Amino acid sequence: xxxxxxxxxxxxxxxxxxxxxxxxxxxxxxxxxxxxxxxxxxxxxxxxxxxxxxxxxxxxxxxxxxxxxxxxxxxxxxxxxxxxxxxxxxxxxxxxxxxxxxxxxxxxxxxxxxxxxxxxxxxxxxxxxxxxxxxxxxxxxxxxxxxxxxxxxxxxxxxxxxxxxxxxxxxxxxxxxxxxxxxxxxxxxxxxxxxxxxxxxxxxxxxxxxxxxxxxxxxxxxxxxxxxxxxxxxxxxxxxxxxxxxxxxxxxxxxxxxxxxxxxxxxxxxxxxxxxxxxxxxxxxxxxx
Amino acid sequence: xxxxxxxxxxxxxxxxxxxxxxxxxxxxxxxxxxxxxxxxxxxxxxxxxxxxxxxxxxxxxxxxxxxxxxxxxxxxxxxxxxxxxxxxxxxxxxxxxxxxxxxxxxxxxxxxxxxxxxxxxxxxxxxxxxxxxxxxxxxxxxxxxxxxxxxxxxxxxxxxxxxxxxxxxxxxxxxxxxxxxxxxxxxxxxxxxxxxxxxxxxxxxxxxxxxxxxxxxxxxxxxxxxxxxxxx
Ligand SMILES: Nc1ncnc2c1ncn2[C@@H]1O[C@H](COP(=O)(O)OP(=O)(O)OP(=O)(O)O)[C@@H](O)[C@H]1O
Ligand SMILES: [Mg+2]
Numbered sequence: 363x364x365x366x367x368x369x370x371x372x373x374x375x376x377x378x379x380x381x382x383x384x385x386x387x388x389x390x391x392x393x394x395x396x397x398x399x400x401x402x403x404x405x406x407x408x409x410x411x412x413x414x415x416x417x418x419x420x421x422x423x424x425x426x427x428x429x430x431x432x433x434x435x436x437x438x439x440x441x442x443x444x445x446x447x448x449x450x451x452x453x454x455x456x457x458x459x460x461x462x463x464x465x466x467x468x469x470x471x472x473x474x475x476x477x478x479x480x481x482x483x484x485x486x487x488x489x490x491x492x493x494x495x496x497x498x499x500x501x502x503x504x505x506x507x508x509x510x511x512x513x514x515x516x517x518x519x520x521x522x523x524x525x526x527x528x529x530x531x532x533x534x535x536x537x538x539x540x541x542x543x544x545x546x547x548x549x550x551x552x553x554x555x556x557x558x559x560x561x562x563x564x565x566x567x568x569x570x571x572x573x574x575x576x577x578x579x580x581x582x583x584x585x586x587x588x589x590x591x592x593x594x595x596x597x598x599x600x601x602x603x604x605x606x607x608x609x610x611x612x613x614x615x616x617x618x619x620x621x622x623x624x625x626x627x628x629x630x631x632x633x634x635x636x637x638x639x640x641x642x643x644x645x646x647x648x649x650x651x
Numbered sequence: 652x653x654x655x656x657x658x659x660x661x662x663x664x665x666x667x668x669x670x671x672x673x674x675x676x677x678x679x680x681x682x683x684x685x686x687x688x689x690x691x692x693x694x695x696x697x698x699x700x701x702x703x704x705x706x707x708x709x710x711x712x713x714x715x716x717x718x719x720x721x722x723x724x725x726x727x728x729x730x731x732x733x734x735x736x737x738x739x740x741x742x743x744x745x746x747x748x749x750x751x752x753x754x755x756x757x758x759x760x761x762x763x764x765x766x767x768x769x770x771x772x773x774x775x776x777x778x779x780x781x782x783x784x785x786x787x788x789x790x791x792x793x794x795x796x797x798x799x800x801x802x803x804x805x806x807x808x809x810x811x812x813x814x815x816x817x818x819x820x821x822x823x824x825x826x827x828x829x830x831x832x833x834x835x836x837x838x839x840x841x842x843x844x845x846x847x848x849x850x851x852x853x854x855x856x857x858x859x860x861x862x863x864x865x866x867x868x869x870x871x872x873x874x875x876x877x878x879x880x881x882x883x
Binding site: 524527528530531534535537538539540541542543544545 | 737739740741746749758761802
């Protein structure tokens with residue numbers, strides 16, 4: 363039973379980790395907590411449906427590809443249209459811009475796609491297969507696999523390549539980064555593009571698990587909590603926070619009450635802020651990435 | 652080889668540099684002295700393109716340096732060690748060092764270059780895995796200089812490298828300036844410590860209120876009464 367709970371909780375945890383990573387990347391790059399990020403996750407999933415409506419008969423995978431491309435462009439637009447002009451503005455102005463952005467995306471889908479839920483396909487079959495005494499659902503496995511794959515790529519980028527280190531350097535000290543020849547504005551553009559693509563990947567993965575409606579963006583809170591849990595500045599911390607949150611939710615949902623499941627993230631959020639504001643990896647975060 | 656002509660630059664609509672001209676010949680150490688607020692840091696920042704210049708020209712070996720593009724100035728061979736050092740405090744000492752070679756990128760070259768700099772700055776060797784923020788002030792200054800040298804500049808701009816450091820470390824920094832020159836790199840050295848700066852430099856400039864008010868060989872400047880009264 364416990365093993366079963368852990369296996370299925372990893373699915374949610376992996377998606378939380380992706381969203382948390384997006385939050386942390388944007389925060390490192392711009393100093394802003396992007397409160398509209400959850401809505402970007404929703405919007406990304408809707409983009410797949412919109413692509414399929416625009417081109418009749420377009421299969422699922424090409425539609426996902428189009429959604430990824432469009433969200434990359436959206437990321438560039440957000441940076442070029444809002445965040446670059448606001449780069450010297452107050453934190454409050456940036457936060458309002460990010461909130462407004464989320465609202466615009468959410469109300470856009472509500473207006474054009476309606477307020478009701480849409481069906482969204484899983485990547486693989488939902489029929490459980492027994493593996494070593496635990497039931498594994500291929501659909502969930504795909505979610506975990508895609509998330510881990512992306513996390514691994516980002517890990518290699520930031521830990522093993524000079525280019526990835528240069529991105530971290532630009533987040534750490536803009537003047538220093540300019541002095542070693544890094545074009546800081548390009549780095550921040552790249553961060554917005556990557557974070558927006560990550561949001562769409564998370565949206566495509568999570569839409570079939572939840573239901574795709576304009577308010578699915580509330581999942582952003584989970585990613586945000588995972589990021590806070592991990593220290594908000596640490597990429598490994600974000601991943602750890604996501605997985606932990608997924609496990610905690612599943613344990614509470616199974617052994618206490620599934621109604622309490624969603625309360626968990628808010629409870630954790632408050633607890634972390636009160637007890638350990640630097641997050642789990644807060645002590646380490648300054649050292650590693 | 653570096654020649655600055657009639658440079659005007661400032662912050663927003665406040666002009667700080669009021670037409671500065673200055674030369675740094677190949678392989679020379681040139682001292683730049685002046686009171687607080689004279690515009691020395693502003694001059695260095697506009698040479699590397701960290702700050703946009705409103706008029707004037709900067710040439711390196713006869714080729715004009717483009718305005719406000721630090722990456723192109725660096726590619727042309729001009730590197731700055733700024734007053735605030737601007738290290739990547741959350742990254743390791745080794746990452747800071749390697750990033751100094753960001754524009755050169757070939758990783759086997761970077762390894763050899765890191766090795767070379769660690770012999771010049773032995774204090775950094777046992778700290779390569781530590782985050783830069785855990786270094787002492789002197790070590791941070793060494794790292795900032797080492798990072799700038801990773802790009803193999805032909806001219807290094809040093810902004811008050813001895814600021815806030817113990818006399819023994821200041822001696823070490825000046826030894827390193829001599830060593831940098833011995834390897835053929837020119838140095839433009841901004842210093843409050845005029846006596847030590849004029850000991851290592853062959854020529855010097857004095858700035859005040861955004862203008863060059865005096866220039867001459869190190870010996871001439873040392874002998875000048877104005878310098879004696881204000882800076883020595
Ligand atoms: N970021 C800035 N914004 C606006 N004004 C500035 C800025 N930095 C410097 N200044 C102004 O420009 C003038 C020259 O400053 P600068 O830092 O170039 O002097 P400095 O010669 O390097 O002085 P110090 O010896 O104290 O380092 C000063 O009047 C200063 O107030
Ligand atoms: Mg200065």
